[in-house]
Amino acid sequence: EPEVTQTPSHQVTQMGQEVILRCVPISNHLYFYWYRQILGQKVEFLVSFYNNEISEKSEIFDDQFSVERPDGSNFTLKIRSTKLEDSAMYFCASSEPGRGLYEQYFGPGTRLTVT
């Protein structure tokens, strides 16, 4: 069964460094998403992406964040200058609107630790 994959599974970085989290959505999906989950808190929406542009973003998704689909398979989340509070699990998801359901399929997540 097709699945969303994410790399790396765990990333440790120092405060102020740039990180890029990578995702490979399901191949025939058209909408892509990033969510984050701070330890012990709710899963929070960050951004959705369709047709090579951001379709919606939350107030969390400020200028420090950016997303890109650099080729036909990868979808990346970049954090330019990481802060301690960026430490969280980051989930990528994708969906296939053609089915009319907007059911989202989630990847296993990347645990980001900022020290």
Add this chain to the structure above:
Amino acid sequence: KQEVTQIPAALSVPEGENLVLNCSFTDSAIYNLQWFRQDPGKGLTSLLLIQSSQREQTSGRLNASLDKSSGRSTLYIAASQPGDSATYLCAGNNFNKFYFGSGTKLNVKP
């Protein structure tokens, strides 16, 4: 903004019990509602998706219902097993993004 609440926050039951997890949401203009399972330190596994036009969905021992007018969804787990122990999340979809509840942490004791 959609707010999703899950009750109870934690639940411990003996193996074999039938149980109900509750989810409520504030905005009835929900497009669909999805239930997920999350194991500790892991990702989200989709369990059931209910479209706004549907009232329930079933998969094996799981049954999820949706009542948009009252802003409620329930996940019914029949004949619970220790392997069902996990955190169960509900998420309401307003077209293009999900709003998640805090989850119900389920422990099924052998």
